[in-house]
Amino acid sequence: MRTHPLTADRLRAMKGFAAAYADKARDDPEAEYWFARAKGKLGAFLQSPRYTLRKVGKDSSGIAHMRRAIAYHRQPNPDKAAAEMRALEAERPNDPYVHELKGQILLESRRFAPAVKAYARAVDLAPGNALILGGYGRALLALNTKDGNRKALAALEKARARDPYQPRLLRDLAVAYARGGNNGMASVATAERYAVMGRMKDAAMHAERAMGMVPRGSPGWLRAQDVLATAEAAKKRG
Template sequence: MHFRTAGKKASAFFLAALLAFSSGIQPALAAGISLVRDAETENMIREFSTPIWRAAGLLPSSVRVYLVQDNRINAFVTAGQRMFLNTGLITQADTPLEVIGVIAHETGHMAGGHLVRGQEAMSKMSLPMIASMVLGIGAMAAGAGDAGMAIIAGGSHIAQRSVLAYSRQQEGAADQAGATYLQRAGMSGKGMLDLFSKFRDQEALSTTQQDPFIQSHPISEDRLASLEERVNASPYFDQTDTPERIHQFKMVQAKLFGFVDEPSVTMRRFPQSDQSDYARYARAIAYHKLGQNEQSLAEIDALLKKEADNPYVWELKGQVLFESGRAAEAVGPYHRALSLKQGEPQLQLGLAQALLAIENSGLGGSGAAAGTPIASAAAPLSPSISDKPQLLAKLDQTEIARIALGYLQTSSKTDPENPTTFFQLAIAHGRLNNIGMAELSTAEYYEAIGAMRDARGHAATAQRHFKEGSPEWLRAQDIMQEEG
């Protein structure tokens, strides 16, 4: 999946940086998995999942959800309360309840402590181990700057085909547990039953034609019968998806189709005769991938007439403008998106990236003098400025960097596992002549992607700029002493 479209100076810079950072690990890449970052999809999944996790006695803030870029239906969990869902599960499901059913089933595996069989390393997997095989880091892979959709490619040691091989006993237990959690949460298990019934029909197919889920989650007639009995007995069996949930789900499906499929496929799936919100959303992305950004923006603006309060449509507009080299114009849409979804770390990151990419009259101007650290961040961007590219272009580069730094620092606290945030923090600190913090952020970036040799080198350089025993000095020390 390749999201990079037309780009100018900023895009060229980030692409060069991406290639430089990934060149040392590309030989290790093989048939691995690709992780996709998207705030809209992730938030939808968390909305679906939170009642289930609570019903299972799990702390929602402790569960990590990862989207796997794969058109086939699959889902799996690993130790450390990490749940992986294929994009194909979302795009091929007929209803939100079907996805919710799979989430409940996987929660049953998670709460039951079912471990990965024959893959002991996976039971100890941490995010840096996943990210150590990074090919595309966050927003850079999505067009050198987008913080919405982004790919992180994993190595062969976590290839999906060998991730899970649950026993039939574990499968039945996960079914029953999932159905229990759904009932406790006041939700129907019909979606789980419907989807698993479809999988039963796949058992007659060759393994090359089956979805991975059926291979790692064997479905027997007895298992399906037991699940049907349990689900039908629930007082919530007849509960259906609300119109609002269905609309949310179809918008996410359209976005995934737009980003995952080739533009020609998207255009066939959503022809111009289709003027629905979903079709416009998908076509806007397809046009952008083709570099036809005016057509893309026209679709987005038409969509915004009906979806004016949808932060993710504003985010997409910011992405299209940013990736077409119009960073100052992208700030307003990103700012609007963040005002509608306050505190969303990926939107904060997107806004900060757009700010840092602005070419303005302050470049090379009244920045900090050499050796003068500027540690503080500026107040958030004013709405009176964010929508006026001509005013943004007049801001001093130092002021822009300080504003961006504030958003990035907040984003990193909420989403500390995003390597792109550290990459952008390094840029912001560098602009402000905070050499120690720029080096420390670079070290944290390398640590996040598992390149520990580079991480330790930058941490050692950073440490020389801090007072011994200070929090920054100690953080650098931790990185230097980390194994790997």
């Protein structure tokens, strides 16, 4: 018995739905803006900088500034990238994702202190965003100072609490714990990272290591136990 319609049936159903609501649909400039911005940002990172710059031309919109900033960053041409980011920031000063992008560009350009400042502004504007908190923590780790590592750990734990399934975030969290001398929790984060990546053998190894280092029954011990149980269940399934 077929429980799902075939692709052609689904397509016909969607066309019928769209036709039924065609007269009721309303333009949504805000949604259109964010779609165009996401598309432009992705394209600027994936397509060649030369193509992006040629495609954008002399467009003076905020999205165009963003695309040029990314393209110049990837060339790399840090001065021109910075100029485009300043123009974008002037247009959208309270947009957390503008400051997040600025922080990313600065971090990848190894300008760690300015990157921390940009990410900090993004966190102020969107304090509960896991992506931004993760970037902030990464920038703080790049400073490689005692205070930076301490602040990074706090930011990364907040990010993990909101999104515990990001391998890069978990890797950074392990680094932050290790730099603070907490190798047990570093192993917990590493075990979770391998579990998220599907590398269950490595996940189990680090989970067992963590359970031998953190206090029994503590939150970290329970997290490691969860990873170990998941890895063992996966092994039984073959």
